[in-house]
Amino acid sequence: MQIKWIDRGVCYPEGFLASGVNCGIKKDRLDLGVLFGTTECYAAATFTTNKVKAAPVKISSEKLNKNKIYQAIVVNSGNANCCTGNRGLLDAQEMCRLTAQELNLPEEKVLVCSTGVIGEPLPMGNVTNGIKSACSSLNENDLPFAEAIMTTDTKPKRIAVEAILDEQTTIKIGGCAKGAGMIYPNMATMLAFITTDVEIPPDTLQEMLKNAVEQSFNRISVDGDQSTNDTVILLSPKGRKFPEKQYELFQNLLTRVCESLALMIVKDGEGATKVAKIIVKNATTPQDAEKAARKISNSLLFKTALFGEDPNWGRIMGALGAADITLDPNAIDIWFDDVQVVSCGMGMGKETEERAKLAMRKDQIVITVDLKVGKYQYHVWTCDLSYDYVKINAEYRS
Amino acid sequence: MQIKWIDRGVCYPEGFLASGVNCGIKKDRLDLGVLFGTTECYAAATFTTNKVKAAPVKISSEKLNKNKIYQAIVVNSGNANCCTGNRGLLDAQEMCRLTAQELNLPEEKVLVCSTGVIGEPLPMGNVTNGIKSACSSLNENDLPFAEAIMTTDTKPKRIAVEAILDEQTTIKIGGCAKGAGMIYPNMATMLAFITTDVEIPPDTLQEMLKNAVEQSFNRISVDGDQSTNDTVILLSPKGRKFPEKQYELFQNLLTRVCESLALMIVKDGEGATKVAKIIVKNATTPQDAEKAARKISNSLLFKTALFGEDPNWGRIMGALGAADITLDPNAIDIWFDDVQVVSCGMGMGKETEERAKLAMRKDQIVITVDLKVGKYQYHVWTCDLSYDYVKINAEYRS
Numbered sequence: 001m002q003i004k005w006i007d008r009g010v011c012y013p014e015g016f017l018a019s020g021v022n023c024g025i026k027k028d029r030l031d032l033g034v035l036f037g038t039t040e041c042y043a044a045a046t047f048t049t050n051k052v053k054a055a056p057v058k059i060s061s062e063k064l065n066k067n068k069i070y071q072a073i074v075v076n077s078g079n080a081n082c083c084t085g086n087r088g089l090l091d092a093q094e095m096c097r098l099t100a101q102e103l104n105l106p107e108e109k110v111l112v113c114s115t116g117v118i119g120e121p122l123p124m125g126n127v128t129n130g131i132k133s134a135c136s137s138l139n140e141n142d143l144p145f146a147e148a149i150m151t152t153d154t155k156p157k158r159i160a161v162e163a164i165l166d167e168q169t170t171i172k173i174g175g176c177a178k179g180a181g182m183i184y185p186n187m188a189t190m191l192a193f194i195t196t197d198v199e200i201p202p203d204t205l206q207e208m209l210k211n212a213v214e215q216s217f218n219r220i221s222v223d224g225d226q227s228t229n230d231t232v233i234l235l236s237p238k239g240r241k242f243p244e245k246q247y248e249l250f251q252n253l254l255t256r257v258c259e260s261l262a263l264m265i266v267k268d269g270e271g272a273t274k275v276a277k278i279i280v281k282n283a284t285t286p287q288d289a290e291k292a293a294r295k296i297s298n299s300l301l302f303k304t305a306l307f308g309e310d311p312n313w314g315r316i317m318g319a320l321g322a323a324d325i326t327l328d329p330n331a332i333d334i335w336f337d338d339v340q341v342v343s344c345g346m347g348m349g350k351e352t353e354e355r356a357k358l359a360m361r362k363d364q365i366v367i368t369v370d371l372k373v374g375k376y377q378y379h380v381w382t383c384d385l386s387y388d389y390v391k392i393n394a395e396y397r398s
Numbered sequence: 399m400q401i402k403w404i405d406r407g408v409c410y411p412e413g414f415l416a417s418g419v420n421c422g423i424k425k426d427r428l429d430l431g432v433l434f435g436t437t438e439c440y441a442a443a444t445f446t447t448n449k450v451k452a453a454p455v456k457i458s459s460e461k462l463n464k465n466k467i468y469q470a471i472v473v474n475s476g477n478a479n480c481c482t483g484n485r486g487l488l489d490a491q492e493m494c495r496l497t498a499q500e501l502n503l504p505e506e507k508v509l510v511c512s513t514g515v516i517g518e519p520l521p522m523g524n525v526t527n528g529i530k531s532a533c534s535s536l537n538e539n540d541l542p543f544a545e546a547i548m549t550t551d552t553k554p555k556r557i558a559v560e561a562i563l564d565e566q567t568t569i570k571i572g573g574c575a576k577g578a579g580m581i582y583p584n585m586a587t588m589l590a591f592i593t594t595d596v597e598i599p600p601d602t603l604q605e606m607l608k609n610a611v612e613q614s615f616n617r618i619s620v621d622g623d624q625s626t627n628d629t630v631i632l633l634s635p636k637g638r639k640f641p642e643k644q645y646e647l648f649q650n651l652l653t654r655v656c657e658s659l660a661l662m663i664v665k666d667g668e669g670a671t672k673v674a675k676i677i678v679k680n681a682t683t684p685q686d687a688e689k690a691a692r693k694i695s696n697s698l699l700f701k702t703a704l705f706g707e708d709p710n711w712g713r714i715m716g717a718l719g720a721a722d723i724t725l726d727p728n729a730i731d732i733w734f735d736d737v738q739v740v741s742c743g744m745g746m747g748k749e750t751e752e753r754a755k756l757a758m759r760k761d762q763i764v765i766t767v768d769l770k771v772g773k774y775q776y777h778v779w780t781c782d783l784s785y786d787y788v789k790i791n792a793e794y795r796s
Contacts (some may be wrong), residue, residue, distance in 0.1 A: 052719030052727045052743075083715050083727070085744045118712025119745040228716050300698075304788050314516025317481050318626050321450030329450045329481070345450075346483045347517040387785045390702050 002164040003253075005260075009142035009158030012174035013197035015039055015237045017138035020148030023130025025078035025116070025123060032130035033148030035073045035193055036103060036138050041235040042199070043070040043111065044206040046213050048230035054082035055092040056112040057229055063111060068202040071109045073193060073233060074099040074131060075149050077178070081114040081122050082228045091122045098128055102135035113191050113231050115151055115178065146176040149191050153178050157264040161253050171242075171250060172197045175257045179220075179265030190217060192232040192261055198242040200250065208251050209234045216258035219380045220266045221297045232258075266381045271388030276306055277366045277381055284374035288325040292369065295323035297382035306365075307384035311356035313341045316369065331372040337365055400562040401651075403658075407540035407556030410572035411595035413437055413635045415536035418546030421528025423476035423514070423521060430528035431546030433471045433591055434501060434536050439633040440597070441468040441509065442604040444611050446628035452480035453490040454510040455627060461509060466600040469507045471591060471631060472497040472529060473547050475576070479512040479520050480626045489520045496526055500533035511589050511629050513549055513576065544574040547589050551576050555662040559651055569640075569648060570595045573655045577618075577663030588615060590630040590659055596640040598648065606649050607632045614656035617778045618664045619695045630656075664779045669786030674704055675764045675779055682772035686723035690767065693721035695780035704763075705782035709754035711739045714767065729770040735763055 011018050020033040047053070047061050074095050081088050096110040103110075114122070134148075146156035160174035177192035200208070213232055234254070242250070266275050278296050283289035296302055299319040305312040313334050320327060334342035337359040341348055359365055409416050418431040445451070445459050472493050479486050494508040501508075512520070532546075544554035558572035575590035598606070611630055632652070640648070664673045676694050681687035694700055697717040703710040711732050718725060732740035735757040739746055757763055 050716065050719035051725055052715045080712070083712060083740075083743055083745065085728070085742075118710075118715060119740075228712075228719060300783075307788065312516075314478070314481060314626075317450045317516060318448065321448035321626060325449075327449055330483070342481075342517075344483075345481055347481065385698075385788060387788050390705065390783060390785050390788060 004162045004164070006160040006162060008160040008174060009146050009176040010035055010174045010193050010195045011140045011142035012160035013172040013195045015197060016174075016195045016235070017140060018142045018145035019134045019137040019139065020144030020146070021130050021133045021137065023133065024126040025076060030144055030148035031078045032074070032076045032127065032134055033145040034099060034131070034134040034138060035145060037071045037235055037237055039237045039239055040069050040071060041237045042068050042202045042205050043233060043235055044202065044209040045231060045233045046209060048227055050228050052083065052228050054080050054114060054229040055084055055088035056081055056095070056114045057231060058089065059092040059096070060111045060113065060231065063108060067108050069109060070111055070235065071105050072099055072103055073111045073113065075113040075191065076116075076122070076127060076130070077149050077151050078116040079114060079120055079122050080116045080118045080229050082118045084119070084121050087121055091124055094124065095127060095131065098131045099135060102132055111233060113229070115149065115191055115229050118228060142174070142176065149176070149178040151178060152270055153268055155268060157261055157268065159257055159260040159264070161257055163249060163253055165246070171246070171253065173253050173257050175261050177261040177265055179268065190227070190230050190265055192217065192258070194232070194234040194254070194257060196234070196236050198236065198240050198250070199238050200236045200242055200247070204247065205234060205236050208247070208254055211251060212255040212258040215255050216262040220262045221294065221380060221382045263381060266383050269383035271386040271391070272383035273307060273386055274363050274365065275381055275383045277379055279366065279368045279377065279379040281368065281370045281377045282374055283371050283376045283378070284326045286376045286378065288374070289376045289378035291325050292320055292323045292371065293378045293380045295319045296367070296369070297380045300385055303382065303385035306360070307386045309357060309360040311336050311341055311353055311360055313347065316367070317342070317345070320369065326373055327371055328373055333370040333372065335368040336360060402560045402562070404558040404560060405556070406558040406572055407544050407574040408433055408572045408591050408593045409538045409540035410558035411570040411593045413595060414593045414633070415538060416540045416543035417532045417535040417537065418542030418544070419528050419531045419535065421531065422524040423474060428542055428546035429476045430472070430474045430525065430532055431543040432497060432529070432532040432536065433543060435469045435633055435635055437635045437637055438467050438469060439635045440466050440600040440603050441631060441633055442600065442607040443629060443631045444607060446625055448626050450481070450626050452478050452512060452627040453482055453486035454479055454493070454512045455629060456487065457490040457494065458509045458511065458629065461506060465506050467507060468509055468633065469503050470497055470501055471509045471511065473511040473589065474520070474525060474528070475547050475549050476514040477512060477518055477520050478514045478516045478627050480516045482517070482519050485519055489522055492522065493525060493529065496529045497533060500530055509631060511627070513547065513589055513627050516626060540572070540574065547574070547576040549576060550668055551666055553666060555659055555666065557655055557658040557662070559655055561647060561651055569644070569651065571651050571655050573659050575659040575663055577666065588625070588628050588663055590615065590656070592630070592632040592652070592655060594632070594634050596634065596638050596648070597636050598634045598640055598645070602645065603632060603634050606645070606652055609649060610653040610656040613653050614660040618660045619692065619778060619780045661779060664781050667781035669784040669789070670781035671705060671784055672761050672763065673779055673781045675777055677764065677766045677775065677777040679766065679768045679775045680772055681769050681774045681776070682724040684774045684776065686772070687774045687776035690718055690721045690723050690769065691776045691778045693717045694765070694767070695778045698783055701780065701783035704758070705784045707755060707758040709734050709739055709751055709758055711745065714765070715740070715743070718767065724771055725769055726771055731768040731770065733766040734758060
């Protein structure tokens with residue numbers, strides 16, 4: 001079996017069209033997109049666990065509880081439609097209704113997402129025009145859609161994969177995502193849309209998406225803040241049945257697509273200049289491994305040291321000690337890539353740190369912490385904290 | 399009764415001498431201090447809860463478990479003596495031994511603290527000379543001591559208070575602290591030393607210090623990181639008995655001294671340009687009130703908005719939703735000083751935000767969140783996140 005990675009997105013699998021337009025929510029940039037399945041699709045989705053949920057999250061998750069057949073998703077950026085009260089709910093419903101009308105679909109077959117500033121009502125005049133324009137410009141180029149969902153992202157994020165099982169049989173999965181700020185596990189302001197060209201029943205599809213999200217989007221952190229709007233939606237068109245024995249392959253491909261998109265989000269984290277994979281090994285419980293990895297990934301002192309390319313392992317020791325896990329400070333080993341900087345809780349000296357400094361100059365670095373108190377492992381991806389993070393977020397609404 | 403606040407520190411109460419010298423751990427700045435009680439003192443102390451504890455924390459807390467009578471504290475800055483293994487423990491003990499020798503005291507009457515970079519052994523040659531020099535220059539000016547404990551602090555932090563009960567009777571409390579980075583509840587790298595001129599038995603003294611710390615140092619956050627070295631020590635000289643009926647007054651004064659020092663630490667937080675008091679009211683449990691206040695105080699998005707003077711209340715709503723507390727998003731009210739910006743979970747409009755923007759230009763602002771689901775309240779102090787925080791921490795060891 002051959003696996004090909006392609007620089008395309010949600011329209012790479014046959015049967016999907018997309019578009020992105022500017023309707024004036026943002027100045028000069030695409031801010032409204034529509035994704036359309038030419039046949040009926042099963043949908044799976046995961047949403048933010050934040051208790052303050054945006055209106056489109058409420059509307060889309062309620063729909064998904066009732067119904068599993070969809071054909072379109074309408075998305076706007078620049079306005080989160082969150083903390084907008086009853087009017088926000090009506091506006092999100094209206095976005096579905098207008099999209100359904102333009103595409104000649106029943107309203108229940110349309111899902112809705114928003115991302116952007118919290119607390120302002122949607123400019124529905126602009127949105128209405130945008131939906132009309134987006135629905136009339138659907139095509140197989142999925143780049144405008146990937147651009148229309150961006151907020152502080154500096155580049156669109158999309159990826160597609162094709163597994164060639166034999167000459168007649170291939171499986172395609174395509175996806176796009178937006179991220180950048182407010183990125184934290186359990187879905188931070190990130191949106192991701194994933195499509196495929198095979199039919200998988202809704203319950204299995206949901207299970208597979210959940211697994212993939214746990215391995216990918218839920219393991220990235222830019223700033224430890226969690227959003228009100230996060231949504232991942234996977235569409236699987238009805239028609240091309242798929243043998244159960246290949247579900248494992250599909251799960252694997254789906255997870256890898258989600259991982260690729262998640263990593264693109266971290267790399268494009270607000271102000272990020274580099275990313276680090278934090279691996280915590282040999283913890284006493286899976287929870288401890290996760291807590292330790294997350295504590296390091298959210299430590300401002302670690303993140304600024306990463307920016308400064310300083311192998312300041314003392315900050316990792318400090319974070320571990322504060323992580324509320326079982327540990328023996330005198331057992332801990334730490335590596336920066338393949339350079340061991342800590343052995344049994346103590347530094348390895350200046351010469352080692354010089355080599356670790358070289359490792360930190362790279363765009364991507366692996367930090368491995370061996371707790372040596374158990375057998376469980378977890379990893380997360382994080383990015384550094386730079387001047388630009390502060391700049392972007394201090395001036396976000398100005 | 400009259401209460402006077404004085405710009406002095408640990409030598410304001412009679413019976414204490416202090417000094418600060420440069421011994422070469424840091425370039426050109428004071429880096430070693432000694433505080434000396436001319437009579438025997440009871441001591442109370444609180445230490446970091448980080449599981450990775452610096453050697454001086456281990457040595458001083460072990461001593462305090464055995465013995466309650468002290469006369470001197472030796473402190474160095476520039477090196478945390480943490481993750482330094484057995485050598486670190488021996489070095490911390492040697493600091494006590496040398497100080498005791500110079501001051502002609504038994505070794506068990508000396509406590510030791512360190513703050514600074516983690517993972518490097520103390521330069522004991524310098525430290526030895528420093529201790530000799532500091533012990534021979536003890537006097538009633540407590541400013542050099544306050545300076546010798548500083549790391550990235552931009553200014554010394556000290557305060558003294560005097561309560562005049564009648565013409566014959568006064569109570570004095572003096573204190574100094576260092577903070578700046580790695581500041582988080584449960585004692586982040588902060589050190590504080592407090593003295594008084596009245597005798598309070600050790601168990602009561604410990605209880606009072608614990609109460610005061612909970613109301614002050616444990617309610618500040620600069621960056622959510624927790625240190626390996628935090629220590630607060632309170633010395634009460636034996637001799638001048640103090641009627642139990644005045645314990646409440648003493649507790650009150652002590653708490654206010656700790657609050658003053660804690661607020662100085664936040665104001666001088668790394669890169670801080672302003673501070674915010676976050677009050678969360680009417681939570682269903684005391685724990686919920688605390689969790690909510692801490693979540694906001696550690697949100698990078700809130701802290702950068704504070705720096706940008708942007709009344710971006712959506713970020714507060716997002717933090718509340720992620721705080722894992724009981725809440726009704728449609729009940730929440732939020733104030734910036736006396737300007738209400740959110741009513742029942744929704745914004746109050748542009749004109750209100752303009753007034754909130756003016757409030758945010760001040761150096762100190764009170765953010766009040768009314769959850770309206772219970773009756774419990776908590777508050778914390780936090781500072782903004784600026785370019786300089788990143789600069790200081792990216793370049794800390796360079």
